Amino acid sequence: MLTEEYDVIIVGGAPAGLTAAMYTARRMLHTLVLTKDIGGQAILSKHVCNYPGFLNVSGPVLMKRFQKQAERYGAEIIFDEVKQIVPEAMEYSVKTPTKEFRTKAIILAFGKTSRRLNIPGEDKFQGRGISYCASCDAPLYKNKTVAVVGGGNSALDASLLLSEVARKVYLIHRRDEFRGFEAFVEEVKKKKNIEFVLSSIMTEIKGDNVVRGILVKNLKTNETNEIAVDGVFVEIGYDVEPDMIRGLVKLDQYNQIVVNEKCQTLYPDKNEIRPGIFAAGDATNVLFKQIVVAAGEGAKAGLQVYNYLHGVKDSQIVSDWTKK
Amino acid sequence: MDKIETEVDDSNFQKKVIEASKKVPVVVDFWAVWCGPCYILSSIIGKLANEYKGKFVLAKLNVDKNPRITKEYQIMSIPSVKMFKDGKVIDEFVGAVPEHVMKEWLDKNL
Numbered sequence: 001m002l003t004e005e006y007d008v009i010i011v012g013g014a015p016a017g018l019t020a021a022m023y024t025a026r027r028m029l030h031t032l033v034l035t036k037d038i039g040g041q042a043i044l045s046k047h048v049c050n051y052p053g054f055l056n057v058s059g060p061v062l063m064k065r066f067q068k069q070a071e072r073y074g075a076e077i078i079f080d081e082v083k084q085i086v087p088e089a090m091e092y093s094v095k096t097p098t099k100e101f102r103t104k105a106i107i108l109a110f111g112k113t114s115r116r117l118n119i120p121g122e123d124k125f126q127g128r129g130i131s132y133c134a135s136c137d138a139p140l141y142k143n144k145t146v147a148v149v150g151g152g153n154s155a156l157d158a159s160l161l162l163s164e165v166a167r168k169v170y171l172i173h174r175r176d177e178f179r180g181f182e183a184f185v186e187e188v189k190k191k192k193n194i195e196f197v198l199s200s201i202m203t204e205i206k207g208d209n210v211v212r213g214i215l216v217k218n219l220k221t222n223e224t225n226e227i228a229v230d231g232v233f234v235e236i237g238y239d240v241e242p243d244m245i246r247g248l249v250k251l252d253q254y255n256q257i258v259v260n261e262k263c264q265t266l267y268p269d270k271n272e273i274r275p276g277i278f279a280a281g282d283a284t285n286v287l288f289k290q291i292v293v294a295a296g297e298g299a300k301a302g303l304q305v306y307n308y309l310h311g312v313k314d315s316q317i318v319s320d321w322t323k324k
Numbered sequence: 325m326d327k328i329e330t331e332v333d334d335s336n337f338q339k340k341v342i343e344a345s346k347k348v349p350v351v352v353d354f355w356a357v358w359c360g361p362c363y364i365l366s367s368i369i370g371k372l373a374n375e376y377k378g379k380f381v382l383a384k385l386n387v388d389k390n391p392r393i394t395k396e397y398q399i400m401s402i403p404s405v406k407m408f409k410d411g412k413v414i415d416e417f418v419g420a421v422p423e424h425v426m427k428e429w430l431d432k433n434l
Contacts, residue, residue, distance in 0.1 A: 036420075037361065037364045037420055038363075038364055039360060039364075043360035043361065043364075044360060044361075046358065058360075059360055060360035063360070064363075079364075079367075079368055079422055079423050080422055080423060080424065081422045081424065096424070097424045126418060127400060127401045127404060127416075127417075127419075128398065128400055130401075131400070131401050133359075133360075133361065133401070135358065135360065136356075136358070136359040136360070136361060136362070136401065136402050136403075137400065137401050137402060139356065139358065139388065140387065140394070140399065140400055140401075140402070141400075209398070210398055210400065231400060
């Protein structure tokens, strides 16, 4: 097995991870980003309108720029999946299925992944009518009937996108009001081909070799109805997948990594700082899952790693523009 | 020898994929410009096509421009990847996957 050595390994290549990589690389730290993809959830957005400096930019374009900027300063990006992080004396060993890397510091920035419905039919119809990426798959449902499940911004966004191409969109939500931005809700309400199915949950996805319909249960009346649809878009939120870091750092009740204001992590069983492991972005318990927040946290984590490696104890962060 | 990577469309799919797969396996990558994860998969699969040096042909099909084949193969999520051997689909998967997963998939099927 090959072992390469780095100053910092960043797990995750989305807004937080790529920003952290840019900051550590600019500080001349030997930086590696290990990631399954580029952009994470951000790459799934067709329109990003709240990242400062861009009136409207697509997720893939914005994320490609993040990547280029990190690489420009020397960060190396390898597309691989981290399976295990093993603490060793003042160092960490980071293992993927085929390689092993050594590093002095780690930034956990692997974000969240789509939450699944866990109902009958979900596995069977993967790629056959069930989608977790509306911006990827919406155009494949021209003049079809689809269901969107969820009540947050991503469900509302997916419904709007689908209403432009599909004949009919059922928006299924377990509550009778939405969690998303009000402006979004108002826009959805204006669409004639979006029908609300509220206080309801999907209980089964049916079909032959592709999706043909869904069973929906009304939580107030306990009645179950079948609705004929060609596709189901799952937008019920995101989870942290904590297996790789369980036992390594402290997690909160939602499996998010607990960090302090310096992006430092804690030991799982005590309120003591775990030296050398930092975290940033949606995988942490920092409020507001936004690209700009994740990028900001990534910058903080990158600068903290620099301070940590230079033995700066509890000091002020030195501003980045002092570096030439 | 055939090219390692090639663009295919509705009109030449029969020749460049179905017929060609009777000589060497053809891996078809169904993609579209609007699909972020397609770019990630595309860079991984392109790299592997070069590494495997002709053990398979990579055929890229833009679903937006080729509705007939997209419909025929019931493409409902992209990126979608199918391996053709002897004119038939022998295995497939949907979504961007890490390089090692893609490699395992190729090794299992080639």
